[in-house]
Amino acid sequence: MIEDLLRKYQPELTLIRQDLHAHPEMLFQEERTARIVADELSRIGFEVVTGIAKTGVVASITNGTSSRVIGIRADMDALPIHEQTNLPYASRYPGKMHACGHDGHTTMLLGLARFLAETRNFDGTVRLIFQPSEEDEGGAMKMIEDGLFERFPCDRIFALHNLPGEAEGQILVRPGPITASCDVLTIVIHGVGGHGALPHKSVDPIVAASSVVLALQSIVSRNLDPHDPAVVTVGAINGGSMATVIPEQVRLLVGIRTVTKAVRELVLRRIQDLAMAHAKSYGCSAEVQMGVDSWSYPAGFNTADEAALVRQVALDMGQDPEKIDMRGPFMFSEDFSAMQEVVPSCYFGLGAGPGPMLHDPGYNFNDALLVKGPAFWARLVEKALPQA
Numbered sequence: 549m550i551e552d553l554l555r556k557y558q559p560e561l562t563l564i565r566q567d568l569h570a571h572p573e574m575l576f577q578e579e580r581t582a583r584i585v586a587d588e589l590s591r592i593g594f595e596v597v598t599g600i601a602k603t604g605v606v607a608s609i610t611n612g613t614s615s616r617v618i619g620i621r622a623d624m625d626a627l628p629i630h631e632q633t634n635l636p637y638a639s640r641y642p643g644k645m646h647a648c649g650h651d652g653h654t655t656m657l658l659g660l661a662r663f664l665a666e667t668r669n670f671d672g673t674v675r676l677i678f679q680p681s682e683e684d685e686g687g688a689m690k691m692i693e694d695g696l697f698e699r700f701p702c703d704r705i706f707a708l709h710n711l712p713g714e715a716e717g718q719i720l721v722r723p724g725p726i727t728a729s730c731d732v733l734t735i736v737i738h739g740v741g742g743h744g745a746l747p748h749k750s751v752d753p754i755v756a757a758s759s760v761v762l763a764l765q766s767i768v769s770r771n772l773d774p775h776d777p778a779v780v781t782v783g784a785i786n787g788g789s790m791a792t793v794i795p796e797q798v799r800l801l802v803g804i805r806t807v808t809k810a811v812r813e814l815v816l817r818r819i820q821d822l823a824m825a826h827a828k829s830y831g832c833s834a835e836v837q838m839g840v841d842s843w844s845y846p847a848g849f850n851t852a853d854e855a856a857l858v859r860q861v862a863l864d865m866g867q868d869p870e871k872i873d874m875r876g877p878f879m880f881s882e883d884f885s886a887m888q889e890v891v892p893s894c895y896f897g898l899g900a901g902p903g904p905m906l907h908d909p910g911y912n913f914n915d916a917l918l919v920k921g922p923a924f925w926a927r928l929v930e931k932a933l934p935q936a
């Protein structure tokens with residue numbers, strides 16, 4: 549039984565996971581994490597290459613004679629969040645935290661690696677891809693730019709994310725759209741500042757900005773097909789500092805999530821049009837600047853065969869199809885989508901049981917998944933690369 553062998557590794561894997569948790573790294577500075585990953589995989593016989601997109605690692609193992617290759621990706625980075633778990637292995641670095649469980653994603657692949665090296669019940673090549681900087685600045689794109697798939701070709705690739713709030717070990721998957729694109733833009737509304745008691749001698753950008761915020765609410769409700777999911781959130785509105793002064797400008801920060809290119813383009817165009825028109829109707833002008841946060845991620849798309857494989861493995865494990873099949877895509881974004889644009893692929897969810905949500909300062913990865921996650925990966929590898 550796959551789980552029996554993985555349970556043998558569990559105490560050591562738990563120590564590795566908790567050590568990574570205590571030493572969170574981010575933004576292409578995942579040097580310690582990459583070293584631990586590379587050392588462990590070299591030790592058990594993988595062919596290891598480091599330094600892809602600075603701190604990325606690719607480790608390959610071949611068994612048998614088949615030329616088939618599958619890739620499995622884990623993200624290694626943490627978040628700029630101050631941990632509030634009071635765990636004995638809580639972050640030792642103030643303001644940095646593994647609040648998304650990438651410490652667990654990384655360790656689950658180390659568990660899979662041990663299993664594959666010991667059992668060798670597959671025919672072909674498995675590549676484990678450890679990527680930096682998923683949370684910001686697109687580590688996946690940087691690895692692709694650094695020749696990831698030319699240097700390490702893969703026929704198909706897979707990645708998962710742990711999901712607090714879903715039953716422990718539950719697989720969630722669907723073919724087609726799977727994660728949202730993420731765009732961030734800034735709208736600057738320019739008016740004419742002046743004395744708060746003399747509004748007729750000013751052009752008030754705060755009133756115009758208020759109108760723009762309300763107008764943006766109509767994009768999802770009035771411009772989109774009800775079957776097309778999208779989110780438009782004004783997450784920041786800044787302007788002015790006193791009750792008695794009309795400011796010169798107001799800045800709005802807008803976050804946009806969509807799952808298709810057509811909807812993304814429509815939403816971005818409507819934001820532009822509404823901001824300009826509403827600002828103008830109050831005598832102001834509006835400037836719309838794309839991508840202030842320096843990155844945007846494309847929407848993720850699961851190819852049919854790869855999604856069917858993940859689903860079949862979950863069914864083989866006795867999971868309920870009602871719970872496996874997602875009704876719609878995740879509305880969060882994931883830079884694995886950049887890899888999905890070049891290789892047939894599937895991204896899916898792995899239930900983590902009850903607990904604080906991802907990106908919460910109280911979040912912690914559920915170590916029970918250090919058996920359940922690698923067990924799922926092992927079955928997927930054995931099904932994708934069967935021995936003759």
Ligand code: ZN
Pocket residue numbers: 648649650709
């Ligand atoms: Zn994450």
